[in-house]
Amino acid sequence: MNSSASTTLAPVLLQALLLAEPAGELALLDVRETRWFVQRHPNLARNAPLSGLELQVGAFVPRRSTPVVLYDDYNAPDGPAQAAVAVLARLGYTDVRTLDGGLQRWVTEGLPAIDGYGTLVKAFGDLARLHYGTPSLSVDALRARRREGLPATLIDARPRAEFEFLSLPGARNHAGTELALRRFEADDAEHVWAINCFSRTRGIIGATTLRLLGRAPDAVFVEDGVMAWGLQGAPTVQNAVPDDELPPESPEVLRRTADELLERFALPVADAAQLASWCADDTRSLYIFDVRPTADPAFADTAVQQVPGGQLFMHFENLVGTRGARIVLIDDPAHRLRAAVTSFWLTQLNQAEVYVYDGALSPEQAPPAQAVTVSDAPSPLDAEALAQLRRNGAVTVIDVGASLDYERGHLPGALYMLPASLGPLASHAVAGRTLVFTSPDGAAARRVARDAQQRWPGSGAVFTWLRGGTEAWKASGRPLSTAFVPAQLLTPFDDDWGSVMRVFGPRRDAVWVDYLAWERALAARVLQDPSVRFRFFPTGQVPDRAARS
Incomplete structure (x- = not known):
């Protein structure tokens, strides 16, 4: 794709780009508002609503020469796709097309589409559970263990704000990759480490990670999490405070664990010279994420984005707009375990080249942030x-x-x-x-x-x-x-993707039941699309190549 070609792309040609091996860089952006995106979209599309496009696209699609395909419902002259073309042209993007006939033509021609939000990651999570044989614990079984006095430690793997919003009684809270940095000690052979989230994905990823690392080989995920617990009428906790924290593991053990993970799965690393070379390469897109839990203010004016490891995986589709890009993960150089775990999962998602940065990155080594300037704005008020x-x-x-x-x-x-x-x-x-x-x-x-x-x-x-x-x-x-x-309300809340966490009162239970049924069935539907190619590592051996699920 280039700027001299036709300004539209037929659906069959777009599908050919999505099916190409190896995958070239492509940003397929749905510029409709999120309420409409979740109703139906191609599996590999990213939602970049017109309402926020100008301010957000610089980080989402950082390379201005990236091949971009925009679409809305019909590609009408007065629709959001054509408006988005003008926005991107003003920002300096040089290789932009629209989908001929929009989503309606794509669907009419029988090409695959899916409903929902975060579908790629959620489908991947359930397939990872099957591939790695991660056991589950139903909320009935968890409650029974508590009644019978059997030992179990419940850990919520969501970020603190979500944990505080609604949680299970007695849960600890260690979000995402922070789980792997804790010490898991149990004196009783009957003890179970039960990892939960609001529904499924983060509980699955958390439990599977602990098992694969050998941190907690008996870890299980709590089937359907907080939602299943609430649907059974069991008490939940609002404004939750964690029971306590698990003790941190030593840096030496964390370093050894990270090194073993990197070696076992041949996860690539990048040093300062390699990163400098990529920063200077204007033919490839580069994303740099700091996966530590607290932002380093020294990187405030650089292109380094601070996103904790678990959140980077869970919200990958909202953070990386370019398929086939390079991603470099920054972490505590003493151990790099958050980055290694994040790389392990993102590599299998198979949407980008992922590298763990080896060493300490200084702000001077990071590329500058892409300026988001709004010129000619009127004077503000304080x-x-x-x-x-x-x-x-x-x-x-x-x-x-x-x-x-x-x-x-x-x-x-x-x-x-x-x-x-x-x-x-x-x-x-x-x-x-x-x-x-x-x-x-x-x-x-x-x-x-x-x-x-x-x-x-x-x-x-x-x-x-x-x-x-x-x-x-x-x-x-x-x-x-x-x-x-x-x-x-001058407009509806069309940026609401239908989050079950925004549903209260008598409607809640029916919405939660429907959502869980949708999520459980999602993986099989997503895999019907041949452009979705997750690549899980073989189990029980040191892999030298990736294999399709």
């Missing part, structure tokens, strides 16, 4: 100026951040708009009215304020944005509200 303006009169505050952030807390009385289109602002962009846009950190607000000012230059309305966004408003000591009425 929190004090906005508060004064609201006391004085004709001002409308419009939150253009994620709907989940709006639900969790917004300026009192603020309207909500998902900025995929400016159309809902038309009735507010009138003479004498000031429109103030906000978002969590102000970045999206600045972009929308610029676009609105350019859209209605002679309206007599004033367009501005809140510097520092809703976070700055809160930091100034001013209140946020979680209450809203339908009239405050």
Whole structure:
């Protein structure tokens, strides 16, 4: 693909690119809002909604010459795919096509599609369970063990915020790859290490990792996790606090464990010279992730993205937009175990070349961050100026951040708009009215304020944005509200992918039952697509090549 070719790509030709071996670099981006993406999309597509594309695509697809295919429903002239073409052109992307006829033609021609969110990783998780023979423990069996006084240690493998939201009684919390850094000691031969998450994937990956590393050879995953427990009417814990922490393992043991994992599965490493060479290579895409749990502020202005190892795997489809790219994983150089475990799983996912960085990376060795600049934006207001303006009169505050952030807390009385289109602002962009846009950190607000000012230059309305966004408003000591009425929503919450964690009340149980049935059946459906080629390592031997599941 190149910029001199046709600007559209027929579905059959796109499928040929997805089937090619070896896989070349390609960013297949669905620019519809997430609510529509989850209804149906090609298995290897990534969701890059138009509403946030300008600010997010630089990290998602970092190389400007990457072959990109955009699609929406029909590829209509006034649709989001064509709008996204203009955005990417303005940002300097040089090899961009759209899918001829959009998703509707893809489906009409009988090409594979799937519903749901994070489908590739979730399908992979269940297949990994089967491949490595990871045993499960039903919530019935877990409760029975507790009643009978049989020893079991319950560990939730989710990030702390999700653990706090809703958890099982008595659970510890060690998220993702942090599990592998703990010491697992049990005095009783009957003891079981039970690893759970909200449903399946992270519990499976956590338990399987501990077994493969020999850290806890008797580890099991709790079948269907918190959801199964709640569906049985058993008490769950909100605002959870972990029972206690498992003791950390020594750096020497962690280093030995990482070295054994790297050697056993021939996981590649990269040194400083290799990384420097890749940073200078403008023919390949490069992602650098720091998989440690705490961000290093020294890398704030570099292209290094801080994503803990477990989260990088679980949210891979939201973080790496280019299939076939290079990925380098940064970790504590004393042991590199988080990076080694992450590489082990991502290598088998088979969507990128994955390397563990060997040594300590300095900020000077990292490439600079790709600047995300919104020029020609109107001047912002600070929190004090906005508060004064609201006391004085004709001002409308419009939150253009994620709907989940709006639900969790917004300026009192603020309207909500998902900025995929400016159309809902038309009735507010009138003479004498000031429109103030906000978002969590102000970045999206600045972009929308610029676009609105350019859209209605002679309206007599004033367009501005809140510097520092809703976070700055809160930091100034001013209140946020979680209450809203339908009239405050200029658009629906079309960025909501249908998370079961956003369903409460009498609808919850039916939604959870449906979700678990969907997730259990997902792997078989995904594998019907020949472009999905997971490559699991052979079990019971040192592999010299990867094998398809």
